[in-house]
Amino acid sequence: MSNPLSQSPQGHTPDHTVDVKLTPRGYQIDIGRGLLAHCATLASQRANLRRVILITDANVAGLHGDRVAESLRSGGSSVELVVVPAGEASKSTQEVDRLWQAMLAAGADRKTTVVALGGGVVGDLAGFAAASFARGIPFVQIPTTLLAQVDSSVGGKVGINLPGAKNMVGAFWQPHYVLIDIDVLQTLPDRDYRCGLAEVVKYGVILDADFFAFLEDHIGAINRREPVALGRIIARSCQLKADVVLADERETSGLRAILNYGHTFGHALEAITGYGSWLHGEAIAVGMLCASRLAESLGRVDSDITKRQEKLLKNLGLPTQLPQVDLDAMIQAMQFDKKMDQGNLRFILPDRMGAVSSVGDVPVEHVRAAMVSTSGRSG
Amino acid sequence: MSNPLSQSPQGHTPDHTVDVKLTPRGYQIDIGRGLLAHCATLASQRANLRRVILITDANVAGLHGDRVAESLRSGGSSVELVVVPAGEASKSTQEVDRLWQAMLAAGADRKTTVVALGGGVVGDLAGFAAASFARGIPFVQIPTTLLAQVDSSVGGKVGINLPGAKNMVGAFWQPHYVLIDIDVLQTLPDRDYRCGLAEVVKYGVILDADFFAFLEDHIGAINRREPVALGRIIARSCQLKADVVLADERETSGLRAILNYGHTFGHALEAITGYGSWLHGEAIAVGMLCASRLAESLGRVDSDITKRQEKLLKNLGLPTQLPQVDLDAMIQAMQFDKKMDQGNLRFILPDRMGAVSSVGDVPVEHVRAAMVSTSGRSG
Numbered sequence: 001m002s003n004p005l006s007q008s009p010q011g012h013t014p015d016h017t018v019d020v021k022l023t024p025r026g027y028q029i030d031i032g033r034g035l036l037a038h039c040a041t042l043a044s045q046r047a048n049l050r051r052v053i054l055i056t057d058a059n060v061a062g063l064h065g066d067r068v069a070e071s072l073r074s075g076g077s078s079v080e081l082v083v084v085p086a087g088e089a090s091k092s093t094q095e096v097d098r099l100w101q102a103m104l105a106a107g108a109d110r111k112t113t114v115v116a117l118g119g120g121v122v123g124d125l126a127g128f129a130a131a132s133f134a135r136g137i138p139f140v141q142i143p144t145t146l147l148a149q150v151d152s153s154v155g156g157k158v159g160i161n162l163p164g165a166k167n168m169v170g171a172f173w174q175p176h177y178v179l180i181d182i183d184v185l186q187t188l189p190d191r192d193y194r195c196g197l198a199e200v201v202k203y204g205v206i207l208d209a210d211f212f213a214f215l216e217d218h219i220g221a222i223n224r225r226e227p228v229a230l231g232r233i234i235a236r237s238c239q240l241k242a243d244v245v246l247a248d249e250r251e252t253s254g255l256r257a258i259l260n261y262g263h264t265f266g267h268a269l270e271a272i273t274g275y276g277s278w279l280h281g282e283a284i285a286v287g288m289l290c291a292s293r294l295a296e297s298l299g300r301v302d303s304d305i306t307k308r309q310e311k312l313l314k315n316l317g318l319p320t321q322l323p324q325v326d327l328d329a330m331i332q333a334m335q336f337d338k339k340m341d342q343g344n345l346r347f348i349l350p351d352r353m354g355a356v357s358s359v360g361d362v363p364v365e366h367v368r369a370a371m372v373s374t375s376g377r378s379g
Numbered sequence: 380m381s382n383p384l385s386q387s388p389q390g391h392t393p394d395h396t397v398d399v400k401l402t403p404r405g406y407q408i409d410i411g412r413g414l415l416a417h418c419a420t421l422a423s424q425r426a427n428l429r430r431v432i433l434i435t436d437a438n439v440a441g442l443h444g445d446r447v448a449e450s451l452r453s454g455g456s457s458v459e460l461v462v463v464p465a466g467e468a469s470k471s472t473q474e475v476d477r478l479w480q481a482m483l484a485a486g487a488d489r490k491t492t493v494v495a496l497g498g499g500v501v502g503d504l505a506g507f508a509a510a511s512f513a514r515g516i517p518f519v520q521i522p523t524t525l526l527a528q529v530d531s532s533v534g535g536k537v538g539i540n541l542p543g544a545k546n547m548v549g550a551f552w553q554p555h556y557v558l559i560d561i562d563v564l565q566t567l568p569d570r571d572y573r574c575g576l577a578e579v580v581k582y583g584v585i586l587d588a589d590f591f592a593f594l595e596d597h598i599g600a601i602n603r604r605e606p607v608a609l610g611r612i613i614a615r616s617c618q619l620k621a622d623v624v625l626a627d628e629r630e631t632s633g634l635r636a637i638l639n640y641g642h643t644f645g646h647a648l649e650a651i652t653g654y655g656s657w658l659h660g661e662a663i664a665v666g667m668l669c670a671s672r673l674a675e676s677l678g679r680v681d682s683d684i685t686k687r688q689e690k691l692l693k694n695l696g697l698p699t700q701l702p703q704v705d706l707d708a709m710i711q712a713m714q715f716d717k718k719m720d721q722g723n724l725r726f727i728l729p730d731r732m733g734a735v736s737s738v739g740d741v742p743v744e745h746v747r748a749a750m751v752s753t754s755g756r757s758g
């Protein structure tokens with residue numbers, strides 16, 4: 001309660017609202033300052049909060065857990081708080097089993113709402129627990145990292161990892177409501193903040209040239225985490241992602257695949273360096289540059305588009321060079337990517353700023369050459 | 380291949396077909412003799428069988444596993460056979476985790492089809508593995524018990540148990556196809572066969588007076604497991620269940636609850652006697668009689684409707700008397716049933732043969748009296 005961030009002048013009126021107009025049930029994303037302290041009022045318009053299972057991790061519990069629990073309780077909710085260990089390792093069968101049993105012990109049923117307070121790990125894990133408990137109960141996302149705010153909390157993908165296979169088990173389970181408090185980003189570690197920005201840049205490249213230019217024009221404000229700029233980039237990112245999800249909710253038409261721009265190279269980099277040394281957003285930043293250079297090498301774009309991305313990513317403090325890694329291992333990891341069809345190398349590649357295509361049967365020499373150029377090596 | 384059951388004169392033409400016309404995707408249930416040996420031909424019209432994860436239990440593997448695997452392989456499928464221990468204990472987090480990992484090791488993806496060959500345990504477990512692996516992959520049901528053929532393989536409810544809570548975790552995940560081979564019932568143990576008949580009788584009481592009369596008129600043929608009678612009762616049961624599922628796929632309107640006729644008493648009996656001593660169908664048989672007498676006691680029906688059920692169940696070799704159990708414990712178990720709302724005693728009760736209603740706020744004295752009459756005790 002004494003946290004100055006909750007004393008935002010904006011009170012509990014969201015600055016931006018994004019409607020995700022899915023059928024049979026759409027939902028709303030509210031974005032604004034100081035919203036955490038008012039989450040009960042805001043969320044109660046969208047979900048039944050009589051009984052809440054509030055799931056968070058050990059880090060976020062200390063920063064924001066009390067404020068959210070207090071808001072919910074003062075709104076009349078009965079709240080069961082469940083804290084999971086922070087970190088990717090919590091996206092496991094063991095941890096979701098522990099959640100299911102905690103929900104059972106708390107008497108959860110289909111009228112109970114799961115509230116996920118945290119980053120992508122908490123959202124994915126709690127979302128899968130909600131999707132599968134009693135064959136599916138309502139779920140509210142309160143993402144507290146930039147990456148979760150602009151990416152994982154929107155679109156309904158929830159799940160856990162299997163040993164050696166990220167997100168291998170899960171569901172498409174749309175939240176009833178997403179509440180994004182910009183102020184929580186002020187306490188986010190620098191590296192995590194920049195990782196979120198990589199996905200923001202991605203939306204510009206794949207879908208919105210004007211948004212990309214906006215980012216180029218507001219580097220200072222973004223790096224200073226100025227709330228007005230943050231509100232705009234989060235709202236635009238959520239809207240762009242919502243548009244894609246609307247067109248291909250369950251990844252059946254292939255359209256949703258454009259969100260994987262930079263991810264084939266990025267996932268391979270994460271995999272061969274052992275998840276954790278490169279954060280997801282960092283790997284995606286380098287992956288986008290590899291993909292853009294691959295498009296150049298295939299004669300699809302000129303080098304200007306890569307240079308603009310490189311400059312923007314660099315100015316946002318993101319890595320732009322592939323480290324010294326085994327390129328054969330990278331290629332092998334890409335061929336094993338779960339989104340690859342029978343080892344056929346397929347990539348999302350830019351056509352121009354703001355537009356991409358899915359390109360298959362890419363010759364391996366071009367893939368290698370794109371990585372060589374991005375690593376600064378001579379080959 | 381030398382099994383005489385596969386030499387059925389009907390070959391691989393189904394005798395009955397039920398269309399489950401769900402949106403966005405419906406599916407077909409084929410019912411006939413000797414279909415197992417032709418499952419590849421039949422299922423390949425409904426699902427991509429290039430890569431199959433065939434899941435069965437240790438009992439069914441010996442009886443039918445080879446025939447199904449051989450049919451699939453001769454149809455060109457690459458088949459990974461996964462055998463789980465027989466019995467309810469396999470519906471666990473540990474077992475579904477083992478399945479997920481086996482699927483991962485076999486290289487399963489969204490173009491892989493899970494085929495569940497077995498009773499309700501295998502169908503529920505394999506179905507949940509299919510629903511959650513890669514956020515959902517196609518799934519074919521080949522139920523081998525009467526109970527699974529007329530109940531659990533239709534309607535898309537899949538899931539596992541938590542300690543002390545049956546079916547607490549799962550999904551609504553509709554199969555792409557259901558293949559019912561009547562001939563497999565010839566090897567089904569007597570008690571399991573009769574348990575399936577309890578659910579068949581239930582469909583008559585809740586939805587179809589003519590079907591109930593058909594059962595009364597064909598007791599001999601049913602008890603002798605005559606294939607023509609079996610085909611008719613399975614097809615009619617599947618059609619009736621499909622109609623209910625169509626009207627309320629995700630149990631949101633309350634309509635699907637009519638399938639729980641006899642189940643509130645039955646679940647309580649299973650729970651307090653420790654799951655296993657009373658089989659599900661046996662408990663449901665007695666549960667239906669309790670519910671019917673409760674309807675009498677509330678002045679909703681006269682005693683004739685109970686007498687007809689009692690006679691039919693008895694003639695089908697099912698129990699009709701509640702054993703000596705603690706009635707307070709029964710009532711407590713009913714109040715804790717996950718379908719009860721805040722301890723309010725609610726039951727599906729007959730209005731007349733072929734029609735039921737959901738009745739709430741039932742006074743506990745009437746519930747007790749119905750059990751006393753069904754136990755043959757004086758109170």
